[in-house]
Amino acid sequence: MNIAILFGGSSYEHEISIVSAITMKKVLKKSTLTYIFVSADREFYLVETEKINSKLFSSGEYKKGKQLTLKKGGFFTEGMFGSKRVEFDVTLNLIHGRDGEDGKIASLMEFFSVPFISPRMEASALSYNKLYTKFLAESLGVKTVSYEHLSKNDERKIEMDYPVIIKPVRLGSSIGVSIVKEASELDYALDVAFEFDTDVIIEPFIDGVKEYNQAGCLTDAWELSIVEEPQKEEFLDFEKKYMDFSRDSQVLSADISDELKEKIQQSFKKIYDPLFRGSIIRCDFFVVDDEVLLNEINPIPGSMANYLFPDFEGMVTRLSRALPKEKNISVDYTYIHSIQSAKGKA
Amino acid sequence: MNIAILFGGSSYEHEISIVSAITMKKVLKKSTLTYIFVSADREFYLVETEKINSKLFSSGEYKKGKQLTLKKGGFFTEGMFGSKRVEFDVTLNLIHGRDGEDGKIASLMEFFSVPFISPRMEASALSYNKLYTKFLAESLGVKTVSYEHLSKNDERKIEMDYPVIIKPVRLGSSIGVSIVKEASELDYALDVAFEFDTDVIIEPFIDGVKEYNQAGCLTDAWELSIVEEPQKEEFLDFEKKYMDFSRDSQVLSADISDELKEKIQQSFKKIYDPLFRGSIIRCDFFVVDDEVLLNEINPIPGSMANYLFPDFEGMVTRLSRALPKEKNISVDYTYIHSIQSAKGKA
Structure with missing residues (x-):
């Protein structure tokens, strides 16, 4: 191919x-x-x-x-x-x-x-914006981390306890993201985030939270990757995170129970189908008190998360044969013809 | 121009x-x-x-x-x-x-x-889909008509009392829309709607509900149209609705209190700014028990709702000078240079 x-x-x-x-x-x-x-x-x-x-x-x-x-x-x-x-x-x-x-x-x-x-247009618009991702997940019955939303001109006040994490709603890759440990640091972190975006979301920063990544797609059947537990740092800065993008060797499955794996995969499927058909995405989940929470959707994951799949190349080939078809709309000018004939009679 | x-x-x-x-x-x-x-x-x-x-x-x-x-x-x-x-x-x-x-x-x-x-891409994706419009309005503090959502493969069961109105989520212009007066008619109406879309929303059909349209845009200042009370029929079919698209003569303002007008305009502004900057949209509102509810957003209204504005042409000119600018992203290859120099040292 x-x-x-x-x-x-x-x-x-x-x-x-x-x-x-x-x-x-x-x-x-x-x-x-x-x-x-x-x-x-x-x-x-x-x-x-x-x-x-x-x-x-x-x-x-x-x-x-x-x-x-x-x-x-x-x-x-x-x-x-x-x-x-x-x-x-x-x-x-x-x-x-x-x-x-x-x-x-x-x-x-x-x-x-x-x-x-x-991802198709609609899936892209929703997953590119972290606030809309929240709406989407909620409507599909997938839980997410609790959050607050601030626009550039809003009063800079939050309800949540510190530490919190501030994220511009529209950018990927930790750009403009800060962890804020106490109220005195909030203003600066918001200044940074608003440099990049008109809107931010604020989430509790959960120290040592368990994080798991699940990638996959739907060809003629589900093709789900292994579940990965990504290596942990406080959070990844731009450069560190992106050494990831040259990854090409397989990693090990996370050591988790079948039950947890099943929960993660169910959440992935709910998010993916039907909105994300035609794409290979990676969803990053947090597990808090045994509950699986969607952290974010990576609509174009680094190096397509190839290292999580046993047969990445075969999957790409199969997916290319299972792409969603756009609905065919035939335009026959019936309406214009009928106006014209009505005018002709008048 | x-x-x-x-x-x-x-x-x-x-x-x-x-x-x-x-x-x-x-x-x-x-x-x-x-x-x-x-x-x-x-x-x-x-x-x-x-x-x-x-x-x-x-x-x-x-x-x-x-x-x-x-x-x-x-x-x-x-x-x-x-x-x-x-x-x-x-x-x-x-x-x-x-x-x-x-x-x-x-x-x-x-x-x-x-x-x-x-409307820009994100505004389009959200307003083209009636379900996402609900999410958007909710997040902005604008109330909407209550609704249920069904996907094609969901069980065909609704909680709401009849009569209801069924709408495919993604189409405009009443295509695939039906009023369902009793449970026995539901199946057929859903068949019709699912011909056009994978998802529908179901809303209570409120007989004789007061409906008001507000169009406008933001140039260097707000340019809001008169509030129109559209002429009423049970609901407009495709052909009738679209005689509207050739309208070019001014209509009269709805006979409403200043207070109601103010509420409608406030709701319009909340929806419009900043997401819809650069566009002329029309929002259709219902008023139920003195409450203003967003019915739908028309991102490209018929004939641009020109007939609602005192100076449509002047507004178009002013808007063309107040279009949102895309953020300039400069790419300087710093990251690639730093990888290359790191490799050079190794």
Whole structure:
């Protein structure tokens, strides 16, 4: 199969997306990979698979590659003798953060009828925003960590006991996130968060909380990853967190009871189906007093969480054959015809 | 000002969008209009303003016009001597239903840096889905009509007393909507609704409920329309409802107290700001026992609700100068450089 890897984007996680994309070479070995780079100013470039490395981008050398135009049916090179479609079977959206996770890439792919692996637009809009993720989870009967919500112009007052964790609602990867240990630190942490977003959520910071990650997708059947207990630090800063994005070797399953595993998987399935069909996502859960709480949805997880799956490449292939179809709407101009004939009679 | 009217789309409301678009000629008289038609199969065509009429589309004659390509900075004609940008100052998104209201057009315009009047992607995703609209309103402290939610595979059981109204969550314009007077009619009404959508909401049907529409936008100040009490029928079917889309003459303000008007306007503002900045929307409210309840948000109202505003054209001009700016994200490859220098040392 020929998989087009879409990466880069106008995002704080642009560089991380490059790391994720390069990692795919190591884990999608049987497939042909077609690399399509979205530059920081949102031009599309075809990048030769053999040449790909991080320096190609930081040096700006990628600009020597072919520039592409997105049109109905795919990406095209434009030349003297007309335009030529870049051949591939499916795109894999690997753009983390803005553009990739907020629904723009999903919209583009759907509008131009390009088959794609990614959360669809609506799933993206809800999971990109941590406040809307709360609404979604609640409506599906999945519990989340308790929270408060503040907008930029709200009075800076919270009800919750300290320590708390402050998160901009729309960004991934710990950007703008702070742990606030006492009231005197609140103002500064909010200043930082509001640098990045108009809205924040505030959650209790639960020291030593048990955290488990579950990734997966629905092909012709459920394909769930192992449950991972991620390595613990107080919280991961941008750089540490993103060494993760080059991961390509399998990790061990968390040592948990079958009952807990079952609870985590049930919660994952509730979130995933049907909204996230067509995508591979990772959900991060907390377990507090034996209760499974959704912490966050990673709609485009680092390196697609490949290291959690026994057969990542096979799964990508199966998923590409099980993508949701857009409903066909036929436009037959009945209504306009009927107005015209009514006018004709008048 | 030169306003590009974007209309058509792959939508059940494709034809209605054509009617809305033609109406703009009658209400945007001082502006230059550039008509860009999105065909049912999502190709872009430039349509000459003098030639525009409904038959041009139903006959397929629009295909003789210039086809356009959407690229960074705008829509382009492609010819022997390279591509040429279609000149305009701003696009006005007039695509009702799918593509226009679900966030796809907003995504396209934002991605390709084309200035546009329309709800942005996140606002679109939330207001296109009546269930998510409930979540949104609740989080903003705006009350809505009570409801139940059913997915396609759920048991077909409701708690509410009859009569009820069944609405597919994602469609506008009364498509798939039924009033159900007793339990024996429920199954058929759900069959109809599930033809169009995977999810429905069920609300009490309140006979003779007072309904009021408020449209508006935020330019350098609030520009709120008069409050309209729409003419009443049991409920409007597709055709009747859409005679509305060709409206171009002012209507009278509803005869309500200043206090009620103030409540309606406060609710409108809570919904609108900041999520809907850059758009002209209409909110439809019910008043039950003196309480103002949001019934629905019309993110792209028929003919832009022009007939509710004293100076529609002036408002469009002012709004085009007050569009929200996307946050600029600069990518400097610091992270990749630091990995490279770390590797170099190893």
